[in-house]
Amino acid sequence: MIIEGPVLKYGDKIxxxxxxxxxxxxxTDPNYLAQxxxxxxxxxxxxxxxxxxxxVAGKVFGMGSSREQAAIALKAAGxxxxxxxxxxxxxxxxxxxxxxxxxxxxxxTKEIKEGDVVKVNVETGEVRVGNKxxxxxxxxxxxxxxxxAGGIMEYLKxxxxxxxxxx
Amino acid sequence: MTGTLTEKILSRxxxxxxxxxxxxxxxxxxxxxxxxxxxxxxxxxxxxxxxxIFDKSKIVVAFDHLAPPPDVxxxxxxxxxxxxxxxxxxxxxxxxxxxxxxxxxxxxYALPGQVxxxxxxxxxxSGALGAFAQGMGASDVAAAVITGKTWMVVPQPFKVELTxxxxxxxxxxxxxxxxxxxxxxxxxNGMSIEVHVRNPKAFPTDYRATVSNMGIExxxxxxxxxxxxxxxxxxxxMRGKEVELLTPDPKASYQDEYTIExxxxxxxxxxxxxxxxVKTAREVSNVEVDxxxxxxxxxxxxxxFQMAAEILKGRTVKTRCIxxxxxxxxxxxxxxxxxxxxxxxxxxxxxxxxxxxxxGGHFGVAGPGEVIVSTSSRNFRGRxxxxxxxxxxxxPSVAAATAATGRITDPRDLQ
Numbered sequence: 001m002i003i004e005g006p007v008l009k010y011g012d013k014i015x016x017x018x019x020x021x022x023x024x025x026x027x028t029d030p031n032y033l034a035q036x037x038x039x040x041x042x043x044x045x046x047x048x049x050x051x052x053x054x055x056v057a058g059k060v061f062g063m064g065s066s067r068e069q070a071a072i073a074l075k076a077a078g079x080x081x082x083x084x085x086x087x088x089x090x091x092x093x094x095x096x097x098x099x100x101x102x103x104x105x106x107x108x109t110k111e112i113k114e115g116d117v118v119k120v121n122v123e124t125g126e127v128r129v130g131n132k133x134x135x136x137x138x139x140x141x142x143x144x145x146x147x148x149a150g151g152i153m154e155y156l157k158x159x160x161x162x163x164x165x166x167x
Numbered sequence: 168m169t170g171t172l173t174e175k176i177l178s179r180x181x182x183x184x185x186x187x188x189x190x191x192x193x194x195x196x197x198x199x200x201x202x203x204x205x206x207x208x209x210x211x212x213x214x215x216x217x218x219x220i221f222d223k224s225k226i227v228v229a230f231d232h233l234a235p236p237p238d239v240x241x242x243x244x245x246x247x248x249x250x251x252x253x254x255x256x257x258x259x260x261x262x263x264x265x266x267x268x269x270x271x272x273x274x275x276y277a278l279p280g281q282v283x284x285x286x287x288x289x290x291x292x293s294g295a296l297g298a299f300a301q302g303m304g305a306s307d308v309a310a311a312v313i314t315g316k317t318w319m320v321v322p323q324p325f326k327v328e329l330t331x332x333x334x335x336x337x338x339x340x341x342x343x344x345x346x347x348x349x350x351x352x353x354x355x356n357g358m359s360i361e362v363h364v365r366n367p368k369a370f371p372t373d374y375r376a377t378v379s380n381m382g383i384e385x386x387x388x389x390x391x392x393x394x395x396x397x398x399x400x401x402x403x404x405m406r407g408k409e410v411e412l413l414t415p416d417p418k419a420s421y422q423d424e425y426t427i428e429x430x431x432x433x434x435x436x437x438x439x440x441x442x443x444x445v446k447t448a449r450e451v452s453n454v455e456v457d458x459x460x461x462x463x464x465x466x467x468x469x470x471x472f473q474m475a476a477e478i479l480k481g482r483t484v485k486t487r488c489i490x491x492x493x494x495x496x497x498x499x500x501x502x503x504x505x506x507x508x509x510x511x512x513x514x515x516x517x518x519x520x521x522x523x524x525x526x527g528g529h530f531g532v533a534g535p536g537e538v539i540v541s542t543s544s545r546n547f548r549g550r551x552x553x554x555x556x557x558x559x560x561x562x563p564s565v566a567a568a569t570a571a572t573g574r575i576t577d578p579r580d581l582q
Contacts, residue, residue, distance in 0.1 A: 012353070013352055013353070013441060015545075015547045017526075017545070017547040017548070017549050017550045018547065018548065018549070021527070021549050022526040022527050022528065022550075023527060025203055026203070026233075026240045026241060026244060027240075028207055028210060040548050040549040040554045041548070059353040060352060060353040060356055060386050063352060063353075063384075063386055064288060064383075064545065064547065065287075065288045065526075066204065066286055066287050066288040066290075066302040066303060066304050066305075067204070067304070068204075068207060068304035068305045068306060069207075071304070086353060086356055088356070088386055089301075089356070089357070089386070089388055090288060090301075090302055090303055090304060093303060093304060093307055094304035094306070094307075097304060097306040097307065098306070141190055142190050142318050151306055152306045152307055152309075152310045153211060153214075153215035153217065153306060153309065153310065154215075156215075156217070156310055156313065156314065157215070157217075
């Protein structure tokens with residue numbers, strides 16, 4: 001899976017209260033959430049991302065809360081893939097479950113500039129910026145299986161692990 | 168079976184001998200959610216048309232984020248979850264008058280050696296009792312509700328040792344902030360922290376719960392205290408139950424180790440806007456403060472109100488001061504000990520069992536330009552309300568001393 005797009009770049013420790021503030025968590029509608037993505041840091045994000053973008057960021061992107069709306073909001077706003085130096089565990093899983101791919105790339109914020117057009121191989125983790133080839137960590141194993149299935153629930157249906165007794 | 172606590176718990180839960188880096192499917196002992204994530208969990212189950220529950224006795228539901236509901240949508244969310252609880256006949260449901268989910272888990276449910284997943288990042292709190300406890304999003308929790316299993320990567324274990332006895336005004340918050348200040352918020356990503364307490368009684372379960380709670384702020388996969396006599400005594404006191412302890416092998420091998428000498432710690436704060444922007448309270452003692460919040464799943468327990476009451480006894484607060492014991496049980500005990508009366512007499516606003524202003528929900532949301540000192544877990548921009556508010560995190564002693572003077576105060580400097 002290869003994804004291309006222009007870069008919107010952010011720094012370290014972009015937390016979930018930045019990605020989608022708690023006052024929006026009473027709803028799960030992607031279109032509503034998209035309009036408030038990254039609101040406290042970049043009120044123009046929704047406009048900037050709408051044509052399809054690659055978010056590049058520093059360390060522990062998505063740290064903080066378990067709110068799945070963080071993944072839903074970014075995806076619905078137009079983020080095609082996130083390339084960060086590292087990710088918070090819960091956020092990473094939420095993205096996989098919502099079909100938003102992510103690549104871990106050390107030095108991502110040093111090697112890539114705002115506005116660069118990058119080409120990302122989601123499985124190998126290879127990121128191309130102009131003639132430069134950067135090697136990150138792609139999505140593999142269980143996470144890739146879940147992403148390809150379209151999230152954990154679709155994955156469960158596929159592997160038939162659902163117990164038969166009802167609730 | 169030998170190894171770290173992490174390896175022992177996850178080996179048992181997955182039915183095979185595991186090592187760090189392994190991808191495993193673990194059986195879970197408890198799956199939990201609250202109001203603000205619970206409706207989303209139910210939505211995911213409905214959308215997938217999988218309204219099944221692996222074991223009703225192992226599901227815990229508590230209302231806390233929207234308790235009591237501040238607006239119509241919050242009330243509607245609770246109406247919908249109550250309906251689900253009724254239809255599914257879930258026995259472990261706690262409405263708005265019982266407590267914050269993570270506090271209820273340690274008071275009533277969590278046991279050493281268990282695997283616990285819940286739809287809230289502060290699920291790490293149950294690590295205080297030696298459980299491997301992780302927060303997850305609504306979809307992952309829905310999957311665990313249905314199957315009783317979850318997938319995970321076995322984290323790298325890191326050992327923290329606590330030696331000695333903390334000083335009078337130091338508690339779990341200062342240990343959590345010490346770790347965050349020394350290592351920064353990204354260091355423990357992909358690791359599980361196992362805390363060994365050299366002198367178990369010197370660092371009680373209240374303090375441990377604060378440190379485990381903030382394990383997520385360290386981005387650790389889990390933060391567990393190695394269960395010991397204090398753990399046994401806590402569960403015996405709270406539930407009248409004797410428990411078995413699962414402990415690491417004495418020769419267990421850790422990726423690295425770090426020792427904190429408790430008597431050397433002093434009251435710390437995390438300054439805006441990051442949990443790892445750690446300073447001593449004295450370094451920021453000139454900062455004027457509008458509101459103090461003492462409560463949350465981080466620091467809303469009996470020992471927190473004991474410290475606050477000792478400081479505010481006979482004084483009148485010079486900031487707005489909001490006090491929220493994390494559960495009915497904590498509120499009742501604080502009332503019986505006289506702490507609530509002391510705090511009310513000092514001019515504090517008191518309720519119980521809600522997350523309140525921690526996430527900017529209600530009961531004291533931060534306004535533009537305001538400075539807050541909070542015993543909760545996060546000071547991110549906008550976390551407690553306005554983007555233009557500044558939040559300093561501290562333990563209850565600094566919070567209470569600050570309420571008494573109107574500016575950030577180390578309790579040792581109170582006149």
